[in-house]
Amino acid sequence: MTDQATPAGLAGLSAIVTGGAKGIGLGIARSLAEAGCRLALWDIDGDALEAAAEELRAGGADVSARRVSVTSMEEVQAAAAEFLARNGRIDVLVNNAGIGGDKLVTKMALDFWQRVIQTNLTSQFICCKAVLPAMLEQKFGRIVNLSSRAWLGNRGQASYSASKGGVVSFTRSLALEFARSGITANAIAPGIVETPLFGTLAPEVRQDLQRTVPMQRIGQAEDVANAVRFFASPASGYVTGQVLYVCGGRSLSSASV
Numbered sequence: 001m002t003d004q005a006t007p008a009g010l011a012g013l014s015a016i017v018t019g020g021a022k023g024i025g026l027g028i029a030r031s032l033a034e035a036g037c038r039l040a041l042w043d044i045d046g047d048a049l050e051a052a053a054e055e056l057r058a059g060g061a062d063v064s065a066r067r068v069s070v071t072s073m074e075e076v077q078a079a080a081a082e083f084l085a086r087n088g089r090i091d092v093l094v095n096n097a098g099i100g101g102d103k104l105v106t107k108m109a110l111d112f113w114q115r116v117i118q119t120n121l122t123s124q125f126i127c128c129k130a131v132l133p134a135m136l137e138q139k140f141g142r143i144v145n146l147s148s149r150a151w152l153g154n155r156g157q158a159s160y161s162a163s164k165g166g167v168v169s170f171t172r173s174l175a176l177e178f179a180r181s182g183i184t185a186n187a188i189a190p191g192i193v194e195t196p197l198f199g200t201l202a203p204e205v206r207q208d209l210q211r212t213v214p215m216q217r218i219g220q221a222e223d224v225a226n227a228v229r230f231f232a233s234p235a236s237g238y239v240t241g242q243v244l245y246v247c248g249g250r251s252l253s254s255a256s257v
């Protein structure tokens, strides 16, 4: 049974995708636009942002694009207020923006650690703070947080793993805090996903990575976007605090396949 505050489907929902200018975020934006969502893309890469918004608008989508750093409470609050004024509601927040962080602990400076935690984890707190008042008012909201399979632990990725593990704990706590408010919070943990950066790897490095995936293929942004669509949908209303791996089976074993 659904209550009156629950929208019927994805079409017409107002959705924010952080880091939506490229990579997985753009894949998510394409997918939500195709489903009929009204979109806000927040990113620090102004050129990529404009190109993404133009592409989506050409396909008929209602898109606002804003240069925002998700690490700035001030910028995020202003962007959320603008999106709310434009659409009257904020239904979906996809906390996708993030950066990598490959460094051994012994070689890691404190500011490197802090930048990764700030961009990947604190940003999700900041964006949630900005949209939760609207979601609480509506008695409806869908928060989808990008974690990573790396949250399980990765040698040479302590800051990145810790940030993505923090995302899991944060998501579970959000789920409990808002369980009675019509707001769900879930996390997605992708494995290896093809992004522009991946294309710069040498063919043999790509092949080696591919061999570690039980399905023997590298994930695509669409694979992640399909999972986001489920968590963003009103139909997933009884699912909260979960981590969904989108990794071709890579999370199932500690051994390389």
Ligand SMILES: NC(=O)c1ccc[n+]([C@@H]2O[C@H](COP(=O)([O-])OP(=O)(O)OC[C@H]3O[C@@H](n4cnc5c(N)ncnc54)[C@H](O)[C@@H]3O)[C@@H](O)[C@H]2O)c1
Pocket: 018, 019, 020, 021, 022, 023, 024, 025, 042, 043, 044, 045, 048, 068, 069, 070, 071, 096, 097, 098, 099, 100, 119, 146, 147, 148, 149, 189, 190, 191, 192, 193, 194, 195, 196
């Ligand atoms: N690609 C993978 O294999 C993979 C695997 C697991 C998890 N992830 C996660 O998926 C998400 C997207 O990754 P991606 O591979 O598409 O990365 P990407 O670098 O291709 O895209 C990230 C986007 O976030 C934006 N961004 C970075 N810092 C920002 C900030 N402070 N404010 C606003 N925007 C900012 C960038 O400009 C970029 O457009 C990240 O959270 C990443 O950790 C990726």
